[in-house]
Amino acid sequence: MKIILFTFTCLFFINSFSQKKRSTKIGNVDVHELNMNQYEKDTTANAVVLYEHANYYIDESRDYKKTTDYYFKVKILKKEGTNRATIKIPFYGDEKIHSIKGITYNISEHNTIIKNHLIDKQVYTKDLYRGWKEVTFTLPNIKKGSVIEYTYSVTSPYSKIDDWYFQSDIPKIRSDFTAAILGNWKYNIRLVGFLNLNRRDVSVKKGCVYVPGLGDGACLILDYGIDNIPAFKEEDYMLSKENFISKLCFDLESFQNPRGGVDKYTKTWKDADKTLKYDFLDNQTSKKSFFKNNLPPSLLLINDDLERAKKVYYFIQNYFTWNEKYWPSKKVRIKDAFENKTGNVFDINLSLYNSLKAANIESYLVLTSTRNKAVPTRLHPIIDDFNYLLVKAIINNKTYFLDATNKQLPFGLVQHESLNGDGRTMNFASGSYWETIKLNRKSFRNIKAQLSFNQENSLSGNLMVSSDGFYAVNDRENLNSTDSESYIENFESKYPNIEVINLEHQNLEDKENTLHQIYEITTDPINFETKLRINPFLIDRYTQNPFKLNQRDYPVDYGYPRNHTYMLSLKLPEGYIVNNLPENKVLSLPNKGGRFIINFKNLNNVISVYSRINLNKRVYTSEEYHYLKEFYNQIIKAQDTFIEIEKSSN
Known part of the structure; x- marks a missing residue:
């Protein structure tokens, strides 16, 4: 992934400018575009953006507020692309959406253009949330x-400049962003993604603004x-996808006001640490005494540090119920959360942090973000990049990352969704x-089947599924969220040729040890006379390759290494x-990335099958993608195989 950072500043104090004349006007469709029936660079596309343009400026006619004029022209290539005609524009607070215009263009039998205009009563506004x-x-x-063409404008009193997405889920022929930014505003401008700019024109225009009583000023002019x-x-x-899709991002760094002062918006990490501790967390990191008084006294008397830490962890995990909320909308109040026995990620893991401190366990808070958000930038601290909190404990010189939100997590494992790049460890004494x-915890899934033919020509015997790490977390969640009968029905619906006679568990409640599910099974009767072909992979067989792209510019991120044994x-x-x-067969990925083994043996008319898939890395680069894709192709091919037996002639 490429991230290019531009920092622009020009220090003038004028707060108005308009380059409205640079905005693209509606009415630019021709017969050639209407006769276009496919986009040759991507024949699978159901629509293509012919042109789009955003133009940001200060609108004198709207009380010198910041306005962005948007223009879009899209060709509908297939029926599946007709949903592009429905436009949704979110906006916040005192922002205003206005100047909406739209035209649908079609072509007649006589090769003339037919226009249908959007009318005002077809435009709706609804409330969303907060x-x-x-x-x-x-x-x-x-x-x-059809070709659709539409424009609209967003006028905002806020200093935030919205990201401009050059890339989307359909191809584009041309995409432009232009802006005139006042000289007393300083932004860090980031180009994210893998595409190169075809146009990049940056200049400072002096005397571009005149405001009565203030005089002339300068603007930063951008054209990307x-x-x-x-x-x-x-x-x-x-x-x-926010990590990889090509876009422009604008991070406000500072504003030099007409009085001569500078308001800083982008902080140093030292400033950010203070903001987090005092403004947001509001000293919720110093509740050691409260939890010392509320933890069961017996926990604090355990001599062994690791055992004491585990007991504290499981107490907090079992005490709280996670309300499935992440970054709180208001300041954290862990005493209230403790009283209510429920809370968000910050409530629960701050309680864990304070409880470990009360138990004399060296602990730190770690900020992360969930995998559906962009990885927090390292260029400068942006607190809003984070929405998750973990706890780091150091016990006997060994580091453990902890998360008490999910009741099925063992000590030393965190929720998979919180594994989004590195975390920011908050050491409030010496800096983050x-x-x-x-x-x-290692994550693995082992399957062991012992089967034989019964009198009905069915396979019958035992099937044991052993899981640990994230696989055990998922299995325990499924087992605890449904009754046994429903769980078996779900298993049988997934594998319709198998009937479960009985199911037992080992270590279902003991998260410190491997979970075992022991099935007594039988299969559908197999009809054969002299010959029989059997696929030995009863469950967890790969039938589709998860990787289908010819080229993938972004990495494969599993979140954690994993092993499968059959x-x-x-x-x-x-x-x-x-x-x-x-x-x-034996296959290996480059750079010790993984290995696949499959081995068949016959000893005294007992067939043994051993298969193992090791994926040793959390992340595989885009350069390794082709090897990983072929790795799965070979696994699918190896598992789509049959053991052939026949009646003995003796």
Whole structure:
């Protein structure tokens, strides 16, 4: 991923400027665009943006507020693309959406252009949540082959400049962003993604503004653009697309006001640490005495540090119920949360932090963000980048990252969704720092089946599924969220050829140890006379490759290494012998990234199958993508195989 940072500042105190004349006007569709039936650079596209443009400026006609004029022209190539005619524009607080215009263009049998205009009564506004609203409209008479063209403006009293997305889920032929930014505003401008700019013109225009009583001023003039932009295609095992999709981001750094003072918006980490501790957390990091008085006294008397830390962790985990909220909308009050026995991520893990402190365990808070958000930037602190909180404990010189929100998490594991790049460890004494979140539990899933043929020509026997780490967390969640009968029904619906006679568990409540699910099973009767073909992979067989792109510019991010093992012992029926066993195979990924082994043996008419998939890395680079994709192709091919047995001639 490429992130280019531009810092621009020009110190003038004038607070008005307009470059409205640079905005693209509606009415730019021709017959050639209407006759276009596919986009040759991406023939799979159901629509393509012919041109789009955003123009940011200070609007003198609207009390010198900040206005962005938007223009879009989109060609509908397939029926599936007609949903592009429905436009949704979110806006916040005192922002205003205005100057909405739209036209649908179609072509007649005589090759003339037919226009259908958007009318005002087709534009709707609705409330969303917490100050957010949305304007919605649908352009009329849309069909395959139409071209839609629409404009609207957003006027805002706020200093925030919205990100401009050069890339989306459909291709674009041209995308431009222009702006005139007042000289007394300083922004850090980031270009995120993998695409290069075709246009980048940055200049300072002196004397571009005149305001009565203040005089002339200067503006920063920006002109950015990219041509022939491919669609951004999402795939499995990726972090938020916000990390990779090509866009411009504007981070407000400071404002020099007419009085000569400078208001800073981008803080140093030293300033950010103070803001977090005093303004947001409001000294909720110093509640050690409260929790010392409210923890069961027996926990604090345990001599062994690790055992004492685990007991405290499981007490907090079992005491609280997570309300499934993350970054709180108001200041944290962990005493109130403790009284109510429920809270958000910050309530619960701040309580854990204070409780560990009360138990004399060296502990720190770690800020992270969930995987559906962009990875927090390292260029400068942006507190809003974070929405998750973990606890770091150091016990006997070993580091543990902890998260008490999910009741199925063992000590030393955190929620998978919080694994979004490195965390920011908050050491309020010496300063915060970035740190890789390392897990103390390995994640694996082992399947062991012992089967033989019964009198009904069905396979019957035992199937044991053993899981640990994140696999055990998921299995325990599923087992505890439904009754046994429903759980078995779900299993049988997933594997319709298998009937579960009985199911037992080991270590269901003991999260410190591997979970075992022991199934007594039988399969559907198998019809055979002299020959039989059996696929040995009864469950967890790979049938589809999660990786389908020819090229993937962003990394594959699993979040954690993982291992899968499958073992089968199959006793042949009397009078039958092995005719053919599949080929043994060993594959390895480059850079010790992983390994796949599959091995077949026949000993005394008992067939043994051993298969193991190791993915040793949390993240695979885009350069390793081709190898990983082919790795899965070979696994699918190896598992789509059959053991052949036949009746003995003796």
